[in-house]
Each structure stands twice: as C-alpha cells, then as structure tokens.
Amino acid sequence: MxxxxxxxxxxxxxxxxxxxxxxxxxxxxxxxxxxxxxxxxxxxxxxxxxxxxxxxxxANPEQAPGQLAITEEMRNKGFHKLLDGKWRNLADQSKVIEFRGTQIIYYENGKEVKNTSFEIDFTCANSPCKDIENRQPGWCMIEDGVCKTVTRLDMLYFIVQPADGSAGKTQYEKVKN
Structure with a gap:
C-alpha cells in the first residue's frame, strides 16, 4: 500500500x-x-x-500586415447595418434623420421633409471626394453629389461634416426604438 x-x-x-x-x-x-x-x-x-x-x-493594403482583409463589400454591409435606423440631431432635437439601406430620410418635427440617396466611399477616391483640398479625416459619404466626411460612427453617435471642412460637424445620437 x-x-x-x-x-x-x-x-x-x-x-x-x-x-x-x-x-x-x-x-x-x-x-x-x-x-x-x-x-x-x-x-x-x-x-x-x-x-x-x-x-x-x-491581404488588404489598407491594413497592417498580418490582419485578415476586409473587403469593400464587407465594410459597406457593416457600415450600413450600423448606420440603419433613426438618428436625432443633438443641436436641434426636432431634426431626425433615418437611414434605410442607401436612402436618407430627413424629418423635422416628425414630418418627412427630404428623401435622398447616399453612397459610402471608404477611400474617398470617387468624385466628388477625390479632388477636395484640406479634406477632413474619416470615411467619405456622398449625398446629392456633395462629399461629406464621417468622423465618428458607433452604436451611439454619428458625426458628419462637409469633407472640405467648410462647415462644422453635425452630431447625431441613435434613437432607441
């Protein structure tokens, strides 16, 4: 034992x-x-x-070596998924924008005032974004032929401004359903 x-x-x-x-x-x-x-x-x-x-x-040339590639299509789907829904303007609570796929619907005091389409250009290489001097850092969003820069997008906030920096940033907060 x-x-x-x-x-x-x-x-x-x-x-x-x-x-x-x-x-x-x-x-x-x-x-x-x-x-x-x-x-x-x-x-x-x-x-x-x-x-x-x-x-x-x-490999994706925009990413650090060793990271898996994220294609433009994958980024676009993720961006649209995060963007979809309603966002309230922080400076003017009566203004709300709603993203549905590639459409932006503008509301003022609960009434639709404008409906337009947009596209995302992560490299800012498409017209009208590519030739802008002093372009602000961020992703480009083209709406009605105007290039805007998305400087922040997460589950809570969406911040956008004209790509040339000619006007201030517009800040939105996600509207909870």
Whole structure:
C-alpha cells in the first residue's frame, strides 16, 4: 500500500516536471499552440508569426500586415447595418434623420421633409471626394453629389461634416426604438 502511494506521488511529480519542460521548450510546445490560441493565451511574439502566414491574395493594403482583409463589400454591409435606423440631431432635437439601406430620410418635427440617396466611399477616391483640398479625416459619404466626411460612427453617435471642412460637424445620437 505504501509502495502504491509512493509510486503515485512519483508519477505525479514526473508529470509535473514533463509539463513544465513542455512549456519552456518551444519545439515541444508547438502542438499546444492552437489550443492556447483558441483561449487567447498565445504569446504576442508568436502571434505575429502566425498572422504573417495570411496569403498575399487575402491581404488588404489598407491594413497592417498580418490582419485578415476586409473587403469593400464587407465594410459597406457593416457600415450600413450600423448606420440603419433613426438618428436625432443633438443641436436641434426636432431634426431626425433615418437611414434605410442607401436612402436618407430627413424629418423635422416628425414630418418627412427630404428623401435622398447616399453612397459610402471608404477611400474617398470617387468624385466628388477625390479632388477636395484640406479634406477632413474619416470615411467619405456622398449625398446629392456633395462629399461629406464621417468622423465618428458607433452604436451611439454619428458625426458628419462637409469633407472640405467648410462647415462644422453635425452630431447625431441613435434613437432607441
């Protein structure tokens, strides 16, 4: 009985030493990398090595090396999904805009006053955005032939201004349904 206990303790000690050796020997730890990565425990030094294995045909030139590409279509869908819905003007609470797909509907005191379409140009390369001097940083949104810059868009706020900076920013807050 005493031998069995000693043998069990010795076996556990050997296992602990072996596991510790695997952690410190990168060659033995390679097999555990994917499991550790799934748990978010990959060493930042090795994370870059794994990310750099992304094929060139997937890479997006606007992103840092090693990041997966986000296509224009993916960005557009995400942008529209976040933008869709009603937004209240913070300076004038009676003014609300509603985004539906590629349409913008303007409301004043609850009544529709304007309905127009818009398009997103993340690179600001399309007319009328491409030739603007002193263009403000952000994504470009073209509405009625006028280039505007989206300087903030998240679940709470949408901030836009003329791309040339000729007027101040218009700030909107998401209307909760």
């Amino acid at each position: 005493k031998k069995n206990i000693l043998l069990s303790v010795f076996t556990l000690l050997l296992l602990a030493v072996a596991m510790n050796a695997c952690k410190s020997d990168p060659k033995q730890a390679e097999g555990t990398e994917s499991a550790a990565n799934e748990k978010g425990m990959v060493d930042p030094a090795t994370r870059g090595q794994m990310d750099s294995e992304v094929p060139d045909d997937v």
